[in-house]
Amino acid sequence: MNTPLELKLHAALKRIAAYDHPDRLARRAEKDYGLLPEEAIEMAYENVIMEAKNAIKGVRVKPPKETP
16 A cells, blocks of 8 residues: 655656657747746756655655665
8 A cells, every 4th residue: 555655756857757758848848838848847857856845844865774
């Protein structure tokens, strides 16, 4: 059974994986979003960063144990 954290991370990765390829995004930026290609790619990049930050927000990772 998946933990809530695993489900949250999986959902974030699925959203990120569904983003358009930069070439397609650039070709369709003006028609789809009314933006220049560079602006659309920059916004997509910012969205990916935000998705990742939101996915790991509040997640604590235990430091590895030191071995003698």
